[in-house]
Amino acid sequence: MNTPDPRRPYVRPMAGWWRRNPFFVEYMVHEATAFFVAAYALVLLVGLLRLAQGEVAWNGWQEALRSPWSVAFHGVLLAAMCYHSWTWFRIMPKTMPPLAVRGKRVAPGVITACGVAAAVVCSLVALVLAWGATR
Amino acid sequence: MKPINRRSNAPVFWGLFGAGGMLAALFGPVLVFITGIAVPLVLILPADAMSWPRMQAFAQHWAGKGLLFVVVALFMWHAMHRILHSLHDLGVHAGTALKFACYGLALLVTMTAAWILVAVGF
Numbered sequence: 091m092n093t094p095d096p097r098r099p100y101v102r103p104m105a106g107w108w109r110r111n112p113f114f115v116e117y118m119v120h121e122a123t124a125f126f127v128a129a130y131a132l133v134l135l136v137g138l139l140r141l142a143q144g145e146v147a148w149n150g151w152q153e154a155l156r157s158p159w160s161v162a163f164h165g166v167l168l169a170a171m172c173y174h175s176w177t178w179f180r181i182m183p184k185t186m187p188p189l190a191v192r193g194k195r196v197a198p199g200v201i202t203a204c205g206v207a208a209a210v211v212c213s214l215v216a217l218v219l220a221w222g223a224t225r
Numbered sequence: 226m227k228p229i230n231r232r233s234n235a236p237v238f239w240g241l242f243g244a245g246g247m248l249a250a251l252f253g254p255v256l257v258f259i260t261g262i263a264v265p266l267v268l269i270l271p272a273d274a275m276s277w278p279r280m281q282a283f284a285q286h287w288a289g290k291g292l293l294f295v296v297v298a299l300f301m302w303h304a305m306h307r308i309l310h311s312l313h314d315l316g317v318h319a320g321t322a323l324k325f326a327c328y329g330l331a332l333l334v335t336m337t338a339a340w341i342l343v344a345v346g347f
Contacts, residue, residue, distance in 0.1 A: 121307055125304070133260075135297055138341045156265040171253035178250035208251060212251040212255065213254060213258075220274065224271055224274040
């Protein structure tokens with residue numbers, strides 16, 4: 091047991107495989123946006139908890155969100171979310187079933203552009219709704 | 226030959242991942258901007274945009290309740306599925322223990338959110 095193999099067969103090292111190729115570095119970076127999506131879900135969960143605990147608890151949470159650290163953190167979250175959004179739609183031509191319009195395959199660039207456009211529309215609609223509901 | 230009568234549970238998690246990813250791609254940036262930047266810095270929206278009475282009413286309305294639940298739960302399912310598979314890519318064995326840890330955390334967040342939203346009242 092535990093004696094080194096006398097043949098010393100070559101085993102291709104896998105450690106750090108993704109750092110050897112810019113394509114895989116980008117893959118890991120866009121996968122890492124998941125940490126920020128999870129962080130935002132947890133921020134909202136804490137907010138929900140504070141909401142249920144009453145007005146004082148809620149105001150404390152709102153005060154915490156006004157701290158410079160929180161605003162800076164949300165700036166990072168916003169950048170990560172935007173990157174998630176962009177990469178999500180960039181990959182979509184590969185992750186969705188082939189889409190054909192009048193017998194012609196829709197080009198990958200068109201699918202990505204439609205996705206990004208949908209995100210922009212959704213963002214504007216959400217902002218207008220929030221503005222209309224709170225003014 | 227043994228008949229294959231066991232269905233894989235993968236499509237369920239894949240579906241939650243996809244739905245959460247799509248929701249985050251469409252609404253993630255604007256939600257972060259509203260709750261984390263615009264309201265705290267009083268940009269575009271008024272200072273009392275997320276006051277307690279308003280958010281209380283929002284969380285008590287069935288639509289607001291559903292929206293909050295879907296965002297928190299699906300964001301978490303999306304993120305934990307992605308983290309699980311990225312850890313696998315980094316050489317961590319995606320066995321039963323890691324799956325329980327990742328999906329378990331997502332389930333915990335989902336159930337906590339549901340419990341809070343019920344506790345907030347209707």
